[in-house]
Amino acid sequence: MFKEWYIKHPKGIAMGDAAASYSKFELGVATKEEPFYLLIAMLPCEKLWGWLAQEIKSGINDTNVYSFWIQDNLPGSHTLANYIDENAENFKVDLKKAMKIYKDGMQCEVDFFTSGTIEEVN
Template sequence: MSESYKGLSEHMLEAWSIKYTSGIHLGKACSNYLDHLYDMAINYDAVYFVTAMLPCYKLWPWLGKQLTAKQNDFGVYTQWVEENLDPTYTGYIDLETLINEEEKHGRINRKMALTVFKRSMENERDFFSSVP
């Protein structure tokens, strides 16, 4: 997953003609979300990071369905919408399966997992609410 995101990052910088990333400054909501994900990745078992990512993996296809992403023209954003808000994407099912298997074998604390999931949901809300 890490390598996939690294490749995506490099692709997006090239596609958007961004040469100097030092000029990009994240807002508080985005920074808080990234801090949460970083904390899960560095300080906890990997399954909690997967749990923290799950709301994002589930939300974007749902948004695509609400926006009928495969049917509408979004102008210059059409390609981005089609790539990121694909309403047919079901990759989150693999994450859910992994989390459920970890719980079944006693390798994840359900209460903590729900807290992590809820915090990621709140971060999604805060991120979307940060744009006027």
């Protein structure tokens, strides 16, 4: 994977505060909630990255080293959202809890993307 992403050595990667917070959020959901809620926690990532891939899909070409990422994240592969919608009732999902987890996951996405900018946006 390092070769694919053109990363010379893993020590050159440092997890920022926003990524660490996001990881902590997902770990908390994974360890404190029923497993189905982890899918809900991961949904904002799938949705947002799918949207981002759609926005930059014109960049898919032989010279773009990230073309594979764009292609892999294009909308239409939102099977997680479909699975959640089709099975939430079967797993007796508490809608209020699910919405809070989804909202918190989306905030983690906002914080993660904002951390890559020069100016914080609130």
